Amino acid sequence: MKFTLPLVLLSALSSVYAAVPVPKGTGAAIIDIPNWSELRIYHQDGSSTGIKEITTKLPTTGVLNDGFVFTGATRANTPLAAISWSSGKDDPEIRVYFITPSNTLGEVAYIAGTGWNGGGNIGFPVQAGAEALYAKKVDNYLLVGYTNAAGNLAEAYYDLNNPGWKTYNF
Numbered sequence: 001m002k003f004t005l006p007l008v009l010l011s012a013l014s015s016v017y018a019a020v021p022v023p024k025g026t027g028a029a030i031i032d033i034p035n036w037s038e039l040r041i042y043h044q045d046g047s048s049t050g051i052k053e054i055t056t057k058l059p060t061t062g063v064l065n066d067g068f069v070f071t072g073a074t075r076a077n078t079p080l081a082a083i084s085w086s087s088g089k090d091d092p093e094i095r096v097y098f099i100t101p102s103n104t105l106g107e108v109a110y111i112a113g114t115g116w117n118g119g120g121n122i123g124f125p126v127q128a129g130a131e132a133l134y135a136k137k138v139d140n141y142l143l144v145g146y147t148n149a150a151g152n153l154a155e156a157y158y159d160l161n162n163p164g165w166k167t168y169n170f
């Protein structure tokens with residue numbers, strides 16, 4: 001679900017787009033919201049803190065909105081990963097994962113019917129400078145891959161039917 005995209009290239013496609021500067025070294029992540037035919041792209045701006053969300057549709061749509069969904073601090077050059085799924089309501093559930101300034105796994109959540117939750121620290125230690133980060137929902141599990149403090153690939157997981165984060169090493 002994670003990819004690295006030089007967002008400024010989007011601005012080169014047409015003069016109708018305003019430039020979206022992103023710090024060199026940070027990641028970006030994308031989800032789609034089928035009910036609204038929208039794409040949401042998570043990125044950082046030049047301040048390297050917080051997480052912004054671009055709302056767009058097709059490449060011809062342009063940027064409909066680009067605002068903060070998380071205003072707390074992140075690790076410099078954090079990777080980003082995002083997932084969304086149907087909530088049964090009109091709006092989706094969304095989770096965006098990042099690395100905190102204290103090198104732990106962080107999450108900001110969009111709760112259907114409620115909105116963005118302000119963000120939180122999942123707490124599992126991440127190796128300083130590590131760039132691996134992925135997220136995927138499988139059945140009732142949220143899965144978040146990262147590099148643990150020992151430098152090994154690890155996966156945090158959250159059972160939506162039995163809430164609480166756990167982690168294991170591959």
Ligand SMILES: *[C@@H]1O[C@H](CO)[C@@H](O)[C@H](O)[C@H]1NC(C)=O
Pocket residue numbers: 034035085086087088089090091092
């Ligand atoms: C679309 O909205 C309906 C209710 O308006 C909801 O039941 C459904 O789960 C939504 N689909 C997705 C993919 O979020």
